[in-house]
Amino acid sequence: MKAVLINLVPRTGKRRHFGKLEFQRTFNFGLLSIASASKKCGHDVEVWDAADPEICSEDGLLKSLLKSYPDVVGLSCISGFAYPELRRTAALVRRALPKVKIIAGGMDHVGRIPQIVLSEIRCIDAVVSGYGEEAFSNILNVHADLSKRIPGVNTRDGNSFIASENMNIYDLEYGLYKNVSALPPSVEMARGCPYSCVFCVSAKSRVVRRSPNSLADQMLRVCEVYDDPGAKLYLEAPLATFDQSYLSSLHRALIERCIQPTWRTEVRIDTLNPAIVEQLAESGCRVLDIGL
Numbered sequence: 001m002k003a004v005l006i007n008l009v010p011r012t013g014k015r016r017h018f019g020k021l022e023f024q025r026t027f028n029f030g031l032l033s034i035a036s037a038s039k040k041c042g043h044d045v046e047v048w049d050a051a052d053p054e055i056c057s058e059d060g061l062l063k064s065l066l067k068s069y070p071d072v073v074g075l076s077c078i079s080g081f082a083y084p085e086l087r088r089t090a091a092l093v094r095r096a097l098p099k100v101k102i103i104a105g106g107m108d109h110v111g112r113i114p115q116i117v118l119s120e121i122r123c124i125d126a127v128v129s130g131y132g133e134e135a136f137s138n139i140l141n142v143h144a145d146l147s148k149r150i151p152g153v154n155t156r157d158g159n160s161f162i163a164s165e166n167m168n169i170y171d172l173e174y175g176l177y178k179n180v181s182a183l184p185p186s187v188e189m190a191r192g193c194p195y196s197c198v199f200c201v202s203a204k205s206r207v208v209r210r211s212p213n214s215l216a217d218q219m220l221r222v223c224e225v226y227d228d229p230g231a232k233l234y235l236e237a238p239l240a241t242f243d244q245s246y247l248s249s250l251h252r253a254l255i256e257r258c259i260q261p262t263w264r265t266e267v268r269i270d271t272l273n274p275a276i277v278e279q280l281a282e283s284g285c286r287v288l289d290i291g292l
Contacts, residue, residue: 001140002044004065005031005074008089009050010081027183029172029236030107030132031076036173037133043140047177050085054179058092065096072144073097074136075124078106086110087121094123101125101144103153105132108201114154127154131191134166167191167208172218174225181226187218189265190237202238209237212246216253223259232286235265247279254284262286 007028028047035045048055048064055061065073073093077086090102104110105128110117114127126146128135135152142148146155169188174180192205210218215235223231254260264287272290280288 001071001143002068003035003038003046003072003074003136003140004068004070005035005045005047005076006055006089007031007047007049007076008082008085010079010085027177027180027186027234028076028078029186029188030078031074032172032174032177033170033188034074034105034132034136035176036170038137038140039173039176041137041141043137045140045176049178049183050089052179052182061089061092062096065093069097070100072101072103072140074103074105074132076106077104077110078108080109082106083109086117086124090121090123101139101146103128103136103139105129105136107131112201118154118156125155128152129154131167133168133170167206169208169210169214171214172221174221184234185222185226185231186234186236187215187222187263188237189215189235189240193238195239195268200238207239207241209241212249212253215250216257219254219261219263220257220259223261229259229261231261233261233263235263237265239271240265240267241271242276242280243273244276244279247276247283251279251283260284264289266291268292 031047035047038045046068050056055064075086075089077083086104093100093102102124103126104117104124107130110127111129114129117127118124130152132152135150138150139153142150146153169191190207190209192207193200193202194204194207196203219233222233223229262284266289268291
């Protein structure tokens with residue numbers, strides 16, 4: 001099947017300067033992971049960004065949809081600030097392609113309130129809860145027949161199914177993300193967090209982390225896509241954790257691949273060992289966002 005996944009971009013945020021600075025543009029690694037997983041199942045999938053000049057206007061989006069003519073459109077809404085865009089974009093998609101299946105997702109927001117979304121936005125056909133790679137691939141595998149019972153897929157008839165527990169971290173096919181080089185690059189390093197912060201959807205979940213070699217392979221892909229062996233990356237993780245062995249292996253793996261990327265990630269202050277700071281720097285770390 002043919003599918004288009006669209007990263008919705010909020011028009012407002014928590015701060016007045018939201019969206020005014022170039023580095024605030026976001027790279028939706030979750031959508032690219034879903035597209036990469038679906039491609040492995042044999043489907044034709046592409047990721048669009050709502051901030052892309054080609055589709056940021058209503059006319060541009062309508063023309064692109066009619067040109068692509070997908071069977072399924074996936075809309076990513078990971079923040080309450082993007083909810084108005086979900087409503088607006090879903091209506092535009094339905095107007096352009098009356099028979100297309102429209103699937104919404106976003107584990108941090110709409111995936112937590114699927115039946116509310118389905119009742120408020122009638123042109124959305126289903127909402128995915130949790131990680132979406134397996135659920136979305138299965139939607140395409142059954143030719144978007146939403147009467148099928150698919151884990152993680154919530155439908156308007158009241159059927160809400162438990163989200164898939166598959167926390168695999170997929171290799172990203174950056175070429176599936178339209179105009180990807182215009183966005184700041186990211187690599188997903190880990191999923192899950194053992195801590196119990198009540199505000200976080202990743203709380204008390206199993207932790208899965210890329211091996212140093214796997215992480216270096218993904219960094220190499222980014223450097224190749226952006227044509228920059230010293231690319232500045234963001235390592236995505238609910239909680240990044242490091243030890244001397246991991247950092248030594250990562251440093252060696254980057255040298256073997258002849259790249260020198262620098263990177264930024266976020267950590268908790270109580271998991272950061274000052275003894276490894278020099279090794280962090282050697283392996284390319286330049287900025288740590290530290291949570292308390």
